[in-house]
Amino acid sequence: MPLQWSYEEAITAFLENQLPPPGLPEITVLGRSNVGKSSLINKLAGRSIARSSATPGKTRSINFFRFRGKHAFYLVDLPGYGYSAVSQDTRRTWKRLIDAYMARKSAILHLHLVDFRHGYLKGDEALKVWLACLDAPTVTVFTKADKIARGRWKTLLSSYFKGQEPAFVTSAETGAGVDDLRHFLEDYVDRSLGGDGHEEE
Numbered sequence: 001m002p003l004q005w006s007y008e009e010a011i012t013a014f015l016e017n018q019l020p021p022p023g024l025p026e027i028t029v030l031g032r033s034n035v036g037k038s039s040l041i042n043k044l045a046g047r048s049i050a051r052s053s054a055t056p057g058k059t060r061s062i063n064f065f066r067f068r069g070k071h072a073f074y075l076v077d078l079p080g081y082g083y084s085a086v087s088q089d090t091r092r093t094w095k096r097l098i099d100a101y102m103a104r105k106s107a108i109l110h111l112h113l114v115d116f117r118h119g120y121l122k123g124d125e126a127l128k129v130w131l132a133c134l135d136a137p138t139v140t141v142f143t144k145a146d147k148i149a150r151g152r153w154k155t156l157l158s159s160y161f162k163g164q165e166p167a168f169v170t171s172a173e174t175g176a177g178v179d180d181l182r183h184f185l186e187d188y189v190d191r192s193l194g195g196d197g198h199e200e201e
């Protein structure tokens, strides 16, 4: 059955002191600019809450979206790393914000979004190395799967992905794979809080 979350509020942090106090489980959404982070968050929410744009690298804030499923949790939009077109200053401020975010240690899971057409690019390999140093595990979510014929999905997925952990193939355009991901995240939040991962009857 399709799972629904109620969306409660958004918090935007440009500066360290604007980060919400730790307490709720947080699931981060990471990946290159334009990979489809905002679009996936909107699709998971079932409504338009995160701004999606065709111009990459516009966002300079960390955006927290609070949901309530079985439990309350945040999806956290950590916008594109590796901006090429920003000044040193902006980059420094940005790094400070990310470091402050990570120091809170509230993330229980990181979603690494990767364009299904391209697989892991150079920036993604660097991100993987960085993510591997963090406490919380990472799950890869392939995006824009609607751009690839369904008959090729399985082969393509196994050509990119050799790991044991789950990987999701999704499209924010058609909604493919999104409900599976929603269920996975719901169970993940539940287990992180000591539940058994099953929905209550």
Ligand SMILES: Nc1nc2c(ncn2[C@@H]2O[C@H](COP(=O)(O)OP(=O)(O)O)[C@@H](O)[C@H]2O)c(=O)[nH]1
Pocket (backbone or CB within 6 Å): 031, 032, 033, 034, 035, 036, 037, 038, 039, 040, 051, 052, 053, 054, 056, 057, 080, 143, 144, 145, 146, 147, 170, 171, 172, 173, 174
């Ligand atoms: N065809 C297709 N386009 C997508 C999908 N997800 C995002 N896009 C497009 O890719 C562009 C960047 O998306 P956005 O969500 O803003 O990426 P972000 O920079 O990672 O937040 C936008 O033009 C979206 O409409 C998808 O699943 N399929």
Ligand SMILES: [Mg+2]
Pocket (backbone or CB within 6 Å): 037, 038, 039, 051, 052, 053, 059, 079
């Ligand atoms: Mg975005």
